[in-house]
Amino acid sequence: MPTIETGDPVDVPRGLAGVVVTDTALGDVRGREGFYHYRQYSAVELARTRTFEDVWHLMFHGTLPDAAERADFAARTAALRHLPDEVREALPVIARSSVLSGPLAGLRAALSLFGAAADLRPLYDLDTDRRRADALAVCAAVPTLLTALHRLGQGLAPVEPRDDLPYAANYLYMLTGEEPGPRQARAVEQYLVATVDHGFNASTFTGRVIASTGADLAACLVGAVGALSGPLHGGAPSRALDTLDAIGTPDRIDAWVRAQVLAGRRIMGFGHAVYRTEDPRSRMLREIAEGFGGPLVDFAVRVERRVEAILAELKPGRELHTNVEFYAGVVMELCGLPREMFTPTFCAARAVGWSANILEQAEDSKIIRPAARYTGPPPPQPVPAA
Structure with a gap:
């Protein structure tokens, strides 16, 4: 990729449409073909044949797990679903504050609190293993936070996660309080796998911009969630x-x-x-x-x-x-999901893709710092007397 020296602005299309801003090994979208992939595998084929945990492992570690690795990874991530006491105690207040705006708005506050309670440090100060550990912790907590905020907003008590259920089944269980049937759980799992990642969309790019500053992982995800909440991006x-x-x-x-x-x-x-x-x-x-x-x-x-x-x-x-x-x-x-939880469910999957991108960006020490063209009155103008 050609490099541009600082101070040499380059005109690009509005919205950076089609502009290549970095290299990635995580995947791509080939729009003219109707095809997209996670690493070297078709994302749709993964959704048809693999579990959510398998794809999570692929995005974070670069490989699909074998049977032993799958069991170990599923157990490790399931154990991370439980929230710190400080976060659990604050969720009713967050839910009341976001009762009109919904769980996605509440998630921004909850993730910030989770990052502080879990003592997540700036990515710049951490090695690769600690960054990945932080990413696993945050991704595992997102479904717990979303479902708790939704239930509290409906006047219901949150449902504690179950370590014995796979990711998708546990998500539905925490949302409804009932263990889902295998057909419903698998359908939602396939949807989650299919929405883990999708190129350099606005929220992924936002997360990577924040990661380029060396901020902590929760801060990066808060920014990505904020971008997703916009009606021009997150969809509905x-x-x-x-x-x-x-x-x-x-x-x-x-x-x-x-x-x-x-x-x-x-x-x-x-x-x-x-x-x-x-x-x-x-x-x-x-x-x-x-x-x-x-x-x-x-x-x-x-x-x-x-x-x-x-x-x-x-x-x-x-x-x-x-x-x-x-x-x-x-x-x-x-599958019985309430409509107000459709976009948050998308977020529960995309948190993994965001985090994989954040981890990749953290390996690059260059901060993302574009330029803008000034179009205001010509400076310098004399400052009027008070």
């Missing part, structure tokens, strides 16, 4: 379901969709900033949804087909297909 599987609710019945599909498109409004769950073909995550989640079957799935498939046909008619030449949000919302609804 619940909004895709809201679309199905707004349409209501099959006979209303065409009229509703045409009205939205002609009014210039976005149809939630369709289109993606990178993919120019079908989102591979959507394809896999559609298959999972069709495995459940039922009226909601039938209606979603019918809406998808008609929306794509109408978009092709009204916006010829543009490849607009369902993205991960559309069928993610359907799958999570079928």
Whole structure:
């Protein structure tokens, strides 16, 4: 990659679109092909065939575990699900403060508190093993924090994590208080695996920028969560379901969709900033949804087909297909997750991808420090007298 000396600004596209800012061994998104990968493996194939813990191990250690490594890694991460007393005692206050904004907003405060209580030190001061240990601790705590904040916001007591359950099953257990069926647990696990990482999106880049300053791991994740919370980035599987609710019945599909498109409004769950073909995550989640079957799935498939046909008619030449949000919302609804927990569930998976990127960035001692073009009044102007 060419280097630019300090003081030599270079014009780049708005939003850094398409600009390569670093090298990574963690994965990539090939939008024109409809393909993305974690390290050297297809992310969708991993979601079909491997556990969440396997992929977590892959992202942190660079290899898929064998049976013994899988058991050891699962046991180590499960033991880290329990929160420090200082954090548990503060969660009711955080939940009350974020009752309107939701668990994702509460998570920012909770992660900051967790970082302080766990004595997470600046990445700059730590060796590789300690950084990885901190990352494991934070990633293991995120589902516990999210589910506790949600339940407290609903007036329910948090459910303590179970060390004997896999990551996805334990997440559902802490959320509902009931051990999930294997079908539901596996469907959610496949969704979690499919959303661990996805290139240099805004939240991943934010986490890496903070990591480049040498800040502690919790600080990096707080920034990433903040970026994810923006409606232009994090998306909202619940909004895709809201679309199905707004349409209501099959006979209303065409009229509703045409009205939205002609009014210039976005149809939630369709289109993606990178993919120019079908989102591979959507394809896999559609298959999972069709495995459940039922009226909601039938209606979603019918809406998808008609929306794509109408978009092709009204916006010829543009490849607009369902993205991960559309069928993610359907799958999570079928698995009993409340809609306000759809995006937090995404966050529970992406924390692992963020952390892997933060660990990779921490190996580079160069701070990320771009430039900006000044467009205000020409300086220096005389300072007016008081």
